[in-house]
Amino acid sequence: MSFDVDVTLQRGGRSFEYRFRTEKGGLTALFGTSGAGKSTLLDMIAGLVRPTSGRIAVAGETLFDSAARIDLPPEHRRCGYVFQDLRLFPHRNVRENLLYGWKRARPEHRWLDVPTTLEVLGIGHLLARAPRSLSGGEAQRVAIGRALLSGPRFLLMDEPLASVDAQRREEILRVIERVRDELRRPILYVSHDRSEVDRLADRVIPIGAAGTTSPPAP
Numbered sequence: 182m183s184f185d186v187d188v189t190l191q192r193g194g195r196s197f198e199y200r201f202r203t204e205k206g207g208l209t210a211l212f213g214t215s216g217a218g219k220s221t222l223l224d225m226i227a228g229l230v231r232p233t234s235g236r237i238a239v240a241g242e243t244l245f246d247s248a249a250r251i252d253l254p255p256e257h258r259r260c261g262y263v264f265q266d267l268r269l270f271p272h273r274n275v276r277e278n279l280l281y282g283w284k285r286a287r288p289e290h291r292w293l294d295v296p297t298t299l300e301v302l303g304i305g306h307l308l309a310r311a312p313r314s315l316s317g318g319e320a321q322r323v324a325i326g327r328a329l330l331s332g333p334r335f336l337l338m339d340e341p342l343a344s345v346d347a348q349r350r351e352e353i354l355r356v357i358e359r360v361r362d363e364l365r366r367p368i369l370y371v372s373h374d375r376s377e378v379d380r381l382a383d384r385v386i387p388i389g390a391a392g393t394t395s396p397p398a399p
């Protein structure tokens with residue numbers, strides 16, 4: 182089992198309910214209209230937003246359980262998160278951004294090396310640059326690299342290819358496929374691009390207008 186989610190969240194007068202279970206690893210795409218609550222769900226799995234109640238487990242480990250009073254801090258969840266708005270550290274250069282999680286990961290958890298990451302993402306020439314000097318596509322590739330290099334057990338990717346051009350997109354898609362198939366890391370993936378989802382996703386979870394998900398999915 183990879184993602185096992187059954188949570189509620191009351192926020193701003195709205196009620197969100199998410200309930201799904203994926204029996205196998207692979208890539209799970211989240212589909213839903215703007216404002217439906219996809220990023221909110223990723224934030225809860227990452228430990229950045231606290232659910233009102235319920236339980237979240239990934240790859241068999243409980244990350245949150247309100248009844249059992251379990252709420253692992255984000256840094257203990259081993260989650261690689263590519264944020265929709267990237268959130269590169271503005272006061273650190275590209276090298277420092279990329280190595281932030283890498284330095285903090287245990288050596289045995291690092292499943293991708295730095296040279297390979299730089300080559301695949303085409304960001305080796307940007308190492309000394311400040312995030313504010315990067316183009317949208319460059320910043321997006323650095324954000325993907327930072328997430329992959331942190332030695333994560335699972336990945337949360339919120340529109341990770343939104344500003345990447347066609348040629349680089351193909352290379353990054355191949356990396357994501359490798360992470361999915363060879364390294365067998367579970368991935369939760371938000372995208373509005375149908376062709377991306379058709380190519381990558383093992384299953385699609387619809388997120389409804391009120392943040393509700395369908396019954397457990399295979």
Ligand SMILES: Nc1ncnc2c1ncn2[C@@H]1O[C@H](COP(=O)(O)OP(=O)(O)OP(=O)(O)O)[C@@H](O)[C@H]1O
Pocket residue numbers: 192193213214215216217218219220221222265
């Ligand atoms: N901190 C907050 N306080 C109150 N409401 C919030 C907060 N953060 C987000 N929301 C609201 O929660 C709802 C879900 O937001 P979320 O960003 O999860 O949607 P989304 O499905 O990811 O949308 P998009 O596809 O546009 O990125 C939105 O109506 C948003 O305005």
